Amino acid sequence: MAVAVVMPELGESIVEGTIVRWLKNEGERVQEDEPIVEIMTDKVNTELPAPASGVLTRVLVPANATVRVGQELALIEPEGAQADRGAGVPPAGAEPVPVPPPVPESAGFYASEPAEAPLATAPAPAPPEGDGKRTGRGLFLSPVVQKIVREQNISEEELRAIRGTGVGGRITRADIERYLAQRTAVPKPAPAPTPAPAPTPVAAPSEGEEIIPLVGMRKAIAEHLARSYQTAVHVTTVVQVDVSRLVEFRERNKESFQQQYGVRLTYTPFFIKAAVDALREFPMLNASLVDDQIIVRHYVHMGVAVALGEKGEEGLIVPVIRDAHKKSIIELSQELEAIAQRARSKSISLAEVQGATFTLTNPGSYGALIGTPIINHPQTAILGTYAIVKMPVVINDMIAIRPMMHLCLSYDHRLIDGMYAGRFLQRVKRAIEEFEFFR
Amino acid sequence: MREVTLLEAIRAALWEEMERDPSVFLIGEDIGRLGGAFGVTHGFLEHFGPDRVVDAPISETAIIGVAVGAAAMGKRPIAEMQFMDFISCGFDQVVNVAATYRYRSGGTVSLPLVIRGPSGGYVGGSLYHSQQFEAWFFHVPGLKVVQPAFPDDAYGLMKAAIRDNNPVLFFEHKYLYRRIKGTIPQASDDFIVPLGEARIRRTGNHLTIVTYGALVHFALEAAQQLEAEGISAEVIDLRTIKPLDMETIANSVRKTSKVLIAYEAPLTGGVGAEIAARIAENMFEWLDAPIMRVAAKDSFVPFAEPLEKFVLPSVDDILLTARQLTRY
Numbered sequence: 016m017a018v019a020v021v022m023p024e025l026g027e028s029i030v031e032g033t034i035v036r037w038l039k040n041e042g043e044r045v046q047e048d049e050p051i052v053e054i055m056t057d058k059v060n061t062e063l064p065a066p067a068s069g070v071l072t073r074v075l076v077p078a079n080a081t082v083r084v085g086q087e088l089a090l091i092e093p094e095g096a097q098a099d100r101g102a103g104v105p106p107a108g109a110e111p112v113p114v115p116p117p118v119p120e121s122a123g124f125y126a127s128e129p130a131e132a133p134l135a136t137a138p139a140p141a142p143p144e145g146d147g148k149r150t151g152r153g154l155f156l157s158p159v160v161q162k163i164v165r166e167q168n169i170s171e172e173e174l175r176a177i178r179g180t181g182v183g184g185r186i187t188r189a190d191i192e193r194y195l196a197q198r199t200a201v202p203k204p205a206p207a208p209t210p211a212p213a214p215t216p217v218a219a220p221s222e223g224e225e226i227i228p229l230v231g232m233r234k235a236i237a238e239h240l241a242r243s244y245q246t247a248v249h250v251t252t253v254v255q256v257d258v259s260r261l262v263e264f265r266e267r268n269k270e271s272f273q274q275q276y277g278v279r280l281t282y283t284p285f286f287i288k289a290a291v292d293a294l295r296e297f298p299m300l301n302a303s304l305v306d307d308q309i310i311v312r313h314y315v316h317m318g319v320a321v322a323l324g325e326k327g328e329e330g331l332i333v334p335v336i337r338d339a340h341k342k343s344i345i346e347l348s349q350e351l352e353a354i355a356q357r358a359r360s361k362s363i364s365l366a367e368v369q370g371a372t373f374t375l376t377n378p379g380s381y382g383a384l385i386g387t388p389i390i391n392h393p394q395t396a397i398l399g400t401y402a403i404v405k406m407p408v409v410i411n412d413m414i415a416i417r418p419m420m421h422l423c424l425s426y427d428h429r430l431i432d433g434m435y436a437g438r439f440l441q442r443v444k445r446a447i448e449e450f451e452f453f454r
Numbered sequence: 455m456r457e458v459t460l461l462e463a464i465r466a467a468l469w470e471e472m473e474r475d476p477s478v479f480l481i482g483e484d485i486g487r488l489g490g491a492f493g494v495t496h497g498f499l500e501h502f503g504p505d506r507v508v509d510a511p512i513s514e515t516a517i518i519g520v521a522v523g524a525a526a527m528g529k530r531p532i533a534e535m536q537f538m539d540f541i542s543c544g545f546d547q548v549v550n551v552a553a554t555y556r557y558r559s560g561g562t563v564s565l566p567l568v569i570r571g572p573s574g575g576y577v578g579g580s581l582y583h584s585q586q587f588e589a590w591f592f593h594v595p596g597l598k599v600v601q602p603a604f605p606d607d608a609y610g611l612m613k614a615a616i617r618d619n620n621p622v623l624f625f626e627h628k629y630l631y632r633r634i635k636g637t638i639p640q641a642s643d644d645f646i647v648p649l650g651e652a653r654i655r656r657t658g659n660h661l662t663i664v665t666y667g668a669l670v671h672f673a674l675e676a677a678q679q680l681e682a683e684g685i686s687a688e689v690i691d692l693r694t695i696k697p698l699d700m701e702t703i704a705n706s707v708r709k710t711s712k713v714l715i716a717y718e719a720p721l722t723g724g725v726g727a728e729i730a731a732r733i734a735e736n737m738f739e740w741l742d743a744p745i746m747r748v749a750a751k752d753s754f755v756p757f758a759e760p761l762e763k764f765v766l767p768s769v770d771d772i773l774l775t776a777r778q779l780t781r782y
Contacts, residue, residue, distance in 0.1 A: 159711045162739040182782050188711045188742040 017090040018067040022082045025056055025365055031083045032056045035238070039071045040154055042161065043171060045091060052088060055235075056369060069093045159188050167195060232330045243392035247427035251387040254440045256420045256447050258403055261285055264450070276345050283319065284347035286400050287375055289446035291315045291339045294373060297439040301372050303393040304430050315340045318371030318391055319351060321358045327381075332358045333391060335371045379403060385421045396426040396436070398443070422447075456638050461631040463605035463638050464570075465494050467612035468532065470641045472502055475530060478616055479506040481517055482534030482571075491536050492572055492631060514544035518569060522552045525567040530616055535571030538625055539585045552621040553596035568615045570624035573601075574668055574718060575766050577629055580757035586667070586719040586750075591623050592696050592728070598649055599696040601625040603670035605636035607693050610647030618649060629668045652699035654706070658688035661712040661779050664703055664729055666692040669716045669748075669767060676772040685780050695725055700732055707733060711742035712779045716772055721749035743782040748775050 022032065035053040039045050050062035051071065065071075073090040076082055154174060156164065164174065169191070177194045179186040220226045229237060265280055272280035294301045294315050302311040317339035323329035334354040336347065357363040374391040379402040388399040401421040408417045422443060426436045458466065472478045479502075480495060486509040489496030499507040510517045514535060521531035535541045541548065548569065555565040575584035591597045598620055602608035608626070615622040639645040655670060656677050663673045670691045677687040688706050692699065707713055713733055715726035730745040753765045 157711075157742045158739045159742045185782070187782075 017072060017092045018069065019087040020051065020063065020066060020089040020091060022054070022084050022086045022088055023063070024084050025054075025061060031081050032061075033081050034076055034078050034088070036078045037074055037089075038062070039065075040171075041071055041074050042154070042156065042164075043071050044094070045069065045071050054082075055239075056365060063088075065091060067091050067093065155183075155185055157185070157188070160186055160191055163188070163191050163195070169194075173198075232332075236330060239392065240389055243390050246392055247390045247395075248429050249387070249390065249425055250428045250433070250436070251423055251425045252433065252436050252440060253385060253421055253423045254437075254444050256422055256444045257408065257417050258282075258420050258447060259417050260450055261447060262403065262418045272348075276349060278348045278352045280348065281351075282379075282400070282403070283375070283377055284344050284351060285447065285450065286377070286398070286443075287317050287319070287336070287339060287347050287351070288344055289443045289450070290373065290375060290398050291317060292446055293439055293442040295340060296442060297435065299431055299435065300396040300424075300426060300439055302395050302430065303372075304395065304427065305393055309430065312372045314338055314372070316370050316372045318368075318374035318394075319355070320374065320376040321355045322381075323359060323361075332363065332368055333371060333374060334358050334363060334367050335369065337370070373398070375400065379420065386423055388423060388425045390425055390427055395430050396424055399423040399425070456640070457635060458605050458609075458638055459632045460602070460605045460608050460626070460634045460636075461492065461494060463609040463636070464612055464626060465496070466638060466641070467609045467616070468495065469498070469501075471613055471616045472498075472506065473641075475616075476506075477528065478530045478532065479508065479524070480532050480534065481508040481510050481521055483510055483512055483517070483536045485509060485534050490534065492628065494626075495534070514540050514542075515547055518544035518547035518552065521567050521569070522547055522555070522565065525552075525565045525621075526555060526563055530566045530568075532568045532570060532616065535569060537579075537583050538571045538573035538587055539582050541569065541571070541587060541623075545590075548591065548597070548621070548623075549594045553594045555596075556620065557596060564619040565621050566616075566619045567621045568612075568624055569621070570612075570615075570626060572628035572631065573625040574627040574629055575755045575762060576668060578757065578759060578762065579628070579755070581754040584755035584762075586625070586717070588623070588625055588695055589719055589724050592725050596621065597696065598622040598694065599625070600649065600694050601627065601667045602693055603627070603630060603655075603667060603691050604634060606638050606645075607647050607653065607691070609638040610645050611649065611693060614646050614649050617646075622649070625667070627668045630671070634671070647693065649694045650697040650699055651694065652690050652692045652702040654688060654702065655691045656687070656689040658686035658710070660686045660710060661714060661776060662688045662690060662703070662706040662710045663714045663716060663772065663776065664690045664692065664706075664726075665716040666695055666725075667718055669718055669772075672767070672769045673716055673772055675769050676776060679769075679773060680776055680780075683777070685776065687776060698729065698732070700736075703729065703733065704737060707737050708740050711740055712782070713741075713743075713745045714748060714772070714775055714779055715745065716748040716767060718750055718767060720752045721747060722752050724749050743779050746775050746779055748772050 025032065032054045035055045037052050039051045045051055045065040045068065047066070047068045048064040051065045052063045054061050054063055069091040071089055072092045075090070076086070076088050082088060163169070174186065177186050177190055180190055181187040261282065265282065269280040298311050298313065301315055302309050315338070317336045318333040319336065320331055320333050322331050334357070336342070336350050336354065339347065342350065354363070354367060357367070371391065371394065373394055374397045376388050376397060377400045378386050379400050382402050384402055384404065386399055386401065388397045390397050399422070401423065403418050403420045405416055406419040407414050408419060422440055424436055424440050456466070468480070480498060482490070484491060485495045486499035486504065486507045489498070495507065510520070517533050521533040524531045552565055552567055555563055574586050577584070588599050588601060591599050598615070598618065600611050600615060600622060602611050612624065615624050656674055658677065663677065665673045670689065673689045677689050680687050688710060690702060690706060713730070715729050717724050717726050719725070726747045726749060730747065733741070733745055748767045748771045750767055751765045755765055756762050
């Protein structure tokens with residue numbers, strides 16, 4: 016019996032995820048616990064292990080599709096069942112061999128209804144791609160090609176190297192026979208090859224170098240940022256903010272605040288508050304562009320970037336303050352400290368890093384003066400708060416010394432025009448400069 | 455050897471079998487004094503006499519009914535349908551009486567009966583003189599169905615059909631009657647083409663075209679053009695549609711892994727569907743592409759020539775699909 020690969024519960028309140036990519040293709044052998052599919056939830060990318068050893072016979076959900084918890088993603092058939100089939104292939108004219116037919120990608124080849132598009136005159140399928148490379152949709156092998164692959168023990172690597180001349184780069188029987196004719200020099204793998212170990216870096220380290228595989232959080236961050244950078248049209252707009260009042264307030268109240276509320280008084284909750292209030296007036300910056308639909312939120316879940324490790328060497332995580340628009344400076348301060356603490360101690364739950372509608376990052380904490388943050392996909396904007404530095408500024412045609420700070424807003428230009436972003440920044444700037452403390 | 459048309463080959467087979475076996479006789483409309491609408495039995499009445507060349511009233515039920523009764527009593531009747539389209543009028547006699555006879559009699563009664571006549575289109579015959587009804591009878595147990603494409607096959611298959619102890623429906627393609635010439639052996643050679651054996655009319659490696667009737671010639675023409683394009687097509691002439699020679703088809707599919715089935719009748723529910731199903735069931739692991747069919751549109755055959763050409767399958771249709779298959 017086939018074993019189903021099921022979308023697991025990855026954490027409380029998580030009801031769905033997205034298939035990032037299949038690490039195994041249909042027809043490939045898999046070992047129990049071997050990663051077979053990469054799934055993305057809002058923040059965390061997870062690799063699902065195979066629930067059983069066998070052959071991945073059917074992929075039920077393609078890459079980029081959204082899946083719900085409990086949904087079947089693929090089927091794995093025990094190795095034995097496959098081997099029996101292979102051995103049972105009869106010679107000419109014998110009884111039928113029951114093999115579940117794979118679904119050909121080119122369903123259109125079959126699909127035409129004669130009344131509308133007679134087969135005989137149906138348009139020919141798309142010509143093979145010039146370079147014969149396959150698209151990322153996986154490898155379709157016709158029944159006869161599968162049979163040859165099995166009988167000749169052709170490995171996945173070998174298959175990938177064969178240039179397909181059929182429709183969409185499909186490997187035809189002629190292609191694989193041509194390959195076999197010139198394959199003689201290659202020693203045949205053992206009849207039942209064990210699955211190849213996880214791909215290791217090909218390059219050997221040169222002297223003075225070391226090679227670290229890209230795994231785990233680093234890999235998730237890498238892919239997430241790359242996706243964001245490739246998707247959103249990034250523009251960064253900068254304003255300078257005079258934070259005199261804020262600095263003064265903090266200096267005056269930080270000790271009493273700590274005593275009264277049990278948490279340190281930092282600048283960040285004020286910036287969150289200012290941003291949240293401004294977002295209520297500029298909701299498009301709190302929206303997401305998903306599949307030609309703009310999802311506008313009338314609530315703000317504020318993501319706050321938290322660097323991990325003494326020097327930030329352990330990566331970065333973005334805990335979420337839910338319903339930030341309903342919270343006071345005090346509540347924001349308390350929640351921020353608690354959530355950042357859990358992030359640093361790695362005891363944060365997946366739910367606490369999901370669902371942000373806007374992100375605040377504070378490179379000022381390590382002295383950065385100005386920068387261009389990358390949007391936390393699929394959000395629309397990210398606000399960076401930079402170092403507070405005393406600077407000479409012109410006020411009423413006089414030069415004064417003021418603590419100044421850059422606010423850098425990166426936004427998705429597909430959705431947000433420059434003036435809208437500029438007005439938003441001005442609104443944040445004013446909120447900080449003219450700030451009044453309300454609990 | 456004799457150079458004859460397909461029609462003359464059939465005439466020769468009928469004549470020689472009537473000479474050989476006195477139990478063989480003909481019955482049909484206008485087959486005696488007129489010599490048949492297409493002249494297949496021209497001169498038979500004068501030679502064999504009215505007891506063996508029976509001009510029947512215009513009633514297919516009566517013609518087939520008489521033939522069934524005579525066959526049950528030990529004669530070897532050959533019933534002519536002036537056009538195979540009109541076999542529908544005698545449908546009950548064919549499927550409920552003739553086909554079931556051996557079964558109903560517990561195997562004690564043989565029914566050596568041939569029902570023959572012109573069928574098929576491409577001659578401007580319009581809807582009642584152009585149809586290919588083989589699929590109806592293909593569906594019925596107890597019947598054999600034949601359609602030759604060459605004179606030698608027509609000659610040898612007709613002799614086999616007459617000598618067979620079961621009802622055989624013999625579809626003679628009227629488009630091929632006088633168009634296709636070939637040589638047939640002398641009567642003294644006693645040449646027979648056994649029922650149920652297909653014939654490879656052209657060998658090839660890239661795809662298999664399974665067909666019968668007029669489309670054999672279309673397929674051969676297409677194969678010749680394909681050769682110029684570097685595509686090597688194997689053409690199988692089924693000759694006998696039922697029983698199907700799956701062995702010949704299977705051998706070819708194992709070689710080419712790509713199959714095109716061409717038939718003249720409307721696409722839906724045609725003989726090609728059964729062939730495709732059997733290949734899919736038994737030879738799935740030999741396929742390198744979907745099994746494709748070329749057939750008539752699901753329509754009647756129109757009278758207007760351009761419309762007839764549009765509805766019926768053509769050499770171009772075969773070419774297009776063959777190229778598509780090759781590219782797949």
